[in-house]
């Protein structure tokens with residue numbers, strides 16, 4: 198891939214998103230480093246650009262229609278299309294399942310689910326203009342029914358990620374729904390969309406308790422963001438391969 202390939206990574210001012218932005222730029226893509234805070238985004242992008250990478254900051258708050266629309270207008274003006282979209286922005290609020298109210302769940306759904314749809318919906322006209330577009334939705338191991346229904350497993354016992362896990366399962370389903378819809382539309386059939394999980398990665402999200410580095414956590418996103426035309430669509434993967442739902 199070349200700097201002609203334009204990628205947007207949301208929530209890329211730190212953590213897995215920052216590593217994803219760097220790795221995509223190291224592969225030669227032009228990367229728009231998405232950040233809801235302009236200053237944090239500018240600082241992160243400056244470090245990567247200072248290392249000679251084609252990285253520019255782009256303010257984008259996935260919960261805010263106007264911000265996402267402005268980001269799309271910037272991309273339209275500067276590049277006329279978008280080739281790669283990594284929906285990485287996400288949040289986790291820990292609270293035991295039995296204490297979570299409907300209201301408590303809203304912020305995570307707003308960011309992780311509605312934010313992902315808001316960005317895809319707004320960027321779709323730009324992705325349509327790419328000759329071979331890729332969307333990566335960052336989900337989570339905790340999204341998996343296969344693991345959560347395994348008696349005694351770590352996932353069966355983690356009651357504090359109640360809302361978060363539900364949001365990531367929703368992300369997985371909407372990934373499959375988009376993939377099917379794209380395949381059925383000749384104007385969108387060139388867009389591959391997959392869900393990935395970084396694995397348990399040391400970031401702010403988990404107080405840096407994760408066991409993987411952000412470089413390791415970014416691998417699956419980068420792979421599916423740059424997969425060839427013979428690659429899969431509508432799947433769920435980590436950096437070792439396909440995962441069960």
Ligand SMILES: NC(=O)c1ccc[n+]([C@@H]2O[C@H](COP(=O)([O-])OP(=O)(O)OC[C@H]3O[C@@H](n4cnc5c(N)ncnc54)[C@H](OP(=O)(O)O)[C@@H]3O)[C@@H](O)[C@H]2O)c1
Nearest residue numbers: 208212213233258259260285286287337397398400401402
């Ligand atoms: N770390 C793990 O073990 C793990 C495991 C499975 C999945 N994931 C997923 O991986 C992705 C990256 O998380 P991370 O671990 O790298 O966490 P992180 O270090 O906390 O990074 C989260 C990023 O999302 C951004 N963000 C939050 N709300 C946003 C909004 N409304 N608009 C735009 N950006 C927003 C944050 O921006 P601010 O800096 O402004 O807060 C930050 O850049 C998330 O989707 C997460 O659910 C992580």
